[in-house]
Amino acid sequence: MKKSKIVVVVMLVVLLASMMSACGQKAADDTIKIGYIGALSGDTAVWGQAGLNGMLLTAKEINEAGGILGKQVEVIGLDGRGDPTDSVNAFRRLVTEEKVIAVIGTNFSSCNIAMAPIADELKVPLIATAASNPKVTVDENGVLHPYSFRIGFIDPFQGQVLANLASNELKAKTAGIIYDIGSDYSTGLSQYFEDQFVKNGGTVVVKVEAHSGDNDFRAQLSKIAEAKPDVLLVPWIYKDVALIANQARELGITVPLLGGDGWDSPELITMAGPAIEGSYYTSQPSFANPITKPYYDAYMKEYDGLVPETEALFGHDGLYWIKDALERAGEATPAALRDALENTTQFDGLMGSMSIDPATHNPAKPASVYTFTNGERVWYGDFK
Amino acid sequence: MIWQQIVNGISVGSIYALMATGYALIYSLLGFSNWAHGDIAMVGAYIGFFSVATMHLPWWASLILALLGAGLLSLLSERLAYRRIRQNNSPTMFLMIAAMGLSVALQNFVLVTVGSKFKTYPQILAVKAIQIGDTYIGLIDLISLCITIVVIGILFYLIEKTKFGLAVKSAATNMQVASLLGINVDKYISLVFLLAGSLAGLSGVFLGMKYTVYPQLGNFALKAFIASVFGGLGSVPGAIVGALFIGLMEVFVAGYISSGLRDFFTFALLIGVLVIRPTGLFGKDIQDKA
Numbered sequence: 001m002k003k004s005k006i007v008v009v010v011m012l013v014v015l016l017a018s019m020m021s022a023c024g025q026k027a028a029d030d031t032i033k034i035g036y037i038g039a040l041s042g043d044t045a046v047w048g049q050a051g052l053n054g055m056l057l058t059a060k061e062i063n064e065a066g067g068i069l070g071k072q073v074e075v076i077g078l079d080g081r082g083d084p085t086d087s088v089n090a091f092r093r094l095v096t097e098e099k100v101i102a103v104i105g106t107n108f109s110s111c112n113i114a115m116a117p118i119a120d121e122l123k124v125p126l127i128a129t130a131a132s133n134p135k136v137t138v139d140e141n142g143v144l145h146p147y148s149f150r151i152g153f154i155d156p157f158q159g160q161v162l163a164n165l166a167s168n169e170l171k172a173k174t175a176g177i178i179y180d181i182g183s184d185y186s187t188g189l190s191q192y193f194e195d196q197f198v199k200n201g202g203t204v205v206v207k208v209e210a211h212s213g214d215n216d217f218r219a220q221l222s223k224i225a226e227a228k229p230d231v232l233l234v235p236w237i238y239k240d241v242a243l244i245a246n247q248a249r250e251l252g253i254t255v256p257l258l259g260g261d262g263w264d265s266p267e268l269i270t271m272a273g274p275a276i277e278g279s280y281y282t283s284q285p286s287f288a289n290p291i292t293k294p295y296y297d298a299y300m301k302e303y304d305g306l307v308p309e310t311e312a313l314f315g316h317d318g319l320y321w322i323k324d325a326l327e328r329a330g331e332a333t334p335a336a337l338r339d340a341l342e343n344t345t346q347f348d349g350l351m352g353s354m355s356i357d358p359a360t361h362n363p364a365k366p367a368s369v370y371t372f373t374n375g376e377r378v379w380y381g382d383f384k
Numbered sequence: 385m386i387w388q389q390i391v392n393g394i395s396v397g398s399i400y401a402l403m404a405t406g407y408a409l410i411y412s413l414l415g416f417s418n419w420a421h422g423d424i425a426m427v428g429a430y431i432g433f434f435s436v437a438t439m440h441l442p443w444w445a446s447l448i449l450a451l452l453g454a455g456l457l458s459l460l461s462e463r464l465a466y467r468r469i470r471q472n473n474s475p476t477m478f479l480m481i482a483a484m485g486l487s488v489a490l491q492n493f494v495l496v497t498v499g500s501k502f503k504t505y506p507q508i509l510a511v512k513a514i515q516i517g518d519t520y521i522g523l524i525d526l527i528s529l530c531i532t533i534v535v536i537g538i539l540f541y542l543i544e545k546t547k548f549g550l551a552v553k554s555a556a557t558n559m560q561v562a563s564l565l566g567i568n569v570d571k572y573i574s575l576v577f578l579l580a581g582s583l584a585g586l587s588g589v590f591l592g593m594k595y596t597v598y599p600q601l602g603n604f605a606l607k608a609f610i611a612s613v614f615g616g617l618g619s620v621p622g623a624i625v626g627a628l629f630i631g632l633m634e635v636f637v638a639g640y641i642s643s644g645l646r647d648f649f650t651f652a653l654l655i656g657v658l659v660i661r662p663t664g665l666f667g668k669d670i671q672d673k674a
């Protein structure tokens with residue numbers, strides 16, 4: 001009795017689903033389905049939603065211009081909640097149920113490190129956005145995940161750029177570090193910074209750990225204030241950066257703060273206010289570049305004045321990169337797409353020109369450095 | 385640095401103290417830990433935030449609004465949930481489960497209505513610090529500490545010197561006898577919830593001003609709960625001493641040992657207290673009350 005009820009319900013759902021998809025799109029053969037995974041809910045949903053919005057807008061643009069290989073593009077977004085398990089489940093669903101030929105996302109290294117083996121198993125290319133840990137595309141032993149790619153640069157590169165900025169531009173001899181002990185991103189970036197900074201002849205005079213969600217960092221910052229470093233590395237996500245910046249200023253720490261792409265949100269200026277003045281961070285090339293203006297305007301128009309986060313650019317470049325690769329491959333299959341992505345020698349997106357290293361699947365591309373003056377984020381320069 | 389760490393510890397500890405006294409007040413009367421207490425503080429933080437950011441009220445007015453709002457919410461929670469459970473003569477455990485439910489409900493209500501974004505209070509009080517030697521004392525910390533001392537002073541006056549305090553103390557000792565002697569126990573329980581909620585609301589605004597406001601802000605209350613266990617469940621002076629102790633211990637562990645081990649020390653203390661001296665520093669025999 002119960003079983004038959006379930007069967008009826010399932011049949012109804014399937015029927016409804018097929019009716020809905022039937023009226024939404026033409027037959028499956030005429031469309032190329034691309035998935036997107038990001039945090040569409042929770043603390044970090046600002047990024048996930050921007051990525052998906054960016055892709056939907058780009059798909060519309062591509063479709064209006066004739067699609068890819070004569071087929072229409074359909075973007076399907078699923079919520080990975082910024083959580084590795086949820087992201088893996090979302091990836092499996094996109095591949096097995098939605099039959100996507102590629103997935104873009106996420107911006108979290110932890111999620112992509114978990115999804116990479118699944119992409120290899122299901123043989124569908126996965127393109128990470130801002131996920132910057134080296135292990136996103138190669139495993140522990142340095143063996144390539146053949147189906148994992150990324151658009152953004154990697155943490156070691158970001159750490160190097162920050163250390164060189166501290167030594168060469170800010171003439172710092174000593175540095176302090178406060179890092180998030182619970183985050184691969186933060187511990188990794190600290191290490192890469194430290195390696196390069198020491199190589200440049202500098203000294204890390206104080207290195208303290210804390211947890212995201214602690215809210216009060218003054219015990220650790222008091223230790224830093226005592227060591228008086230020339231710069232302070234804060235490789236955290238913007239909400240913690242805002243707290244750390246305010247508390248550091250309150251404890252008399254006036255030196256520039258340095259950070260990575262976790263700082264990249266318009267919210268940072270609102271939350272940190274004057275405490276963030278004179279600080280620097282590296283990030284993926286963003287909307288600061290004038291060539292992004294038409295896309296920025298289109299986004300604002302499409303989403304009623306919503307200011308796009310950089311993740312929207314990843315959605316844009318990711319989709320155009322897939323288009324570029326599919327057109328080079330001449331057929332819309334995951335395997336052909338994978339080969340074409342791997343052999344990218346030049347792709348010009350809104351985030352700059354990039355080529356792919358076939359051995360690591362890491363792109364060669366510039367990093368932008370930003371600073372804050374008079375309550376505005378200012379583009380400081382691009383560094384390779 | 386040691387003075388700076390003491391300042392940091394007192395600043396954190398005084399907020400724990402505001403929360404911990406609320407736990408203690410409610411525990412002393414009803415013998416259960418109100419798990420929704422932190423979430424009431426969170427709602428207080430949001431009330432304060434909106435009155436400053438949207439209604440552009442001065443900070444002291446927002447403080448009063450948050451205090452009243454959180455107090456009324458706490459009162460309401462007692463009327464709607466806890467009172468019925470008490471009147472049914474259900475086990476104390478039921479009260480705790482209801483409180484957990486309320487906690488989740490409040491968090492989700494805020495998630496749905498306000499959203500998950502982190503909010504920062506507009507800088508009504510500039511990020512300024514008073515420098516004494518090498519030690520910096522934040523302006524917000526100083527103001528919040530002064531207000532906390534005044535409020536806790538008023539609380540002690542209420543408990544020790546007024547008819548209200550006498551009634552609450554007698555109800556805490558034995559509710560049936562108090563009721564037989566003509567004390568309207570329900571009324572005093574309501575008043576205690578109002579008081580505890582107001583304290584929570586106040587601590588919520590301080591938390592919001594110092595840090596940020598978000599739906600999970602109430603999780604902070606776990607530390608205050610540990611403080612009230614350490615000080616002796618149901619004891620208001622114990623809760624205050626426990627809160628200051630935990631605040632200081634946390635900054636010293638983070639500053640001199642390892643911040644990774646900070647929570648380890650706090651929870652080890654909790655287990656230690658429960659094993660060695662379950663009544664805490666100032667607690668009376670808790671077995672009777674359970």
